Amino acid sequence: MFLKVQLPWNVIIPAESLDTKGLVLQKSIIIRLLDEFATKKATKDLGYLLAVTTLDHIGEGKVRQHSGDVLFPVRFSGISFKIFRGEIVEGVVHKVLKHGVFLKCGPIENAYLSSIKMPGYTYTVGENPVFHSDKQPTIEKNVVVRVIVIGTKWLEAEREFQALVSVDGDYLGPLDKES
Secondary structure, three states, rough: OOEEEEEEEEEEEEEHHOOOOOHHHHHHHHHHHHHHHHHEEEEEEOOEEEEEEEEEEEEEOOOOOOOOOOOEEEEEEEEHHHHOOOOOOEEEEEEEOEEEEEEEEEEEEEEEHHHOOOOOEEEOOOOOOOOOOOOOOEEEEEEHHHHHHEEEEEEEOOOEEEEEOOOOOOOEEEEOOOO
C-alpha cells in the first residue's frame, strides 16, 4: 500500500556550499535531502521511502562548532510503500525452488510463496523448474502472480521487509498473458 508521509529530517550543509542567495541554499538543502533520503531505503513504521513530494518547512540553521557546517531542521512530505497482512499484491517470480518461489513485489525483493500455499500445484524438476497445475497457468520464472500477504517481517540489519504470501483464495494465482 502506498502511504503519504510527513517526516522531520536534519540536513547538514557543508560551509563551502553556503551562499547568501536563498534559492541556492534551498537547492543545496533539497539536493542533500534527496541524497540522504535515497540511502535510508526503508523504516519499520513507514516502509520503503519512494519519493519526496514537497519540502514543507526549512527551519533556522544552526552552525556546528568544530566543522562550520550548518544543520537545518526540515519537514517534508513523501510517498512510501509498506506491505500489510491481508493485502492483495502482484509480484514477479524471480526464483523457483523445490519448496516454493520467491517474488519481487515493488521494492520488496523477497516475498516467499511456499508450495504448501499453492494448492493444486506440483513441482517439476528441470533446467527451468516450474510449478504445474491442471486448472491454472504454470508458475515459473518471470511470471506475474497475484497473491495475498499472510505475514511480514522487518529485517533491521538489511533495512528491508520480507513477506510470506499465498495463492489460496479467489482470483489469486498466476495472471494470464492477456490480463
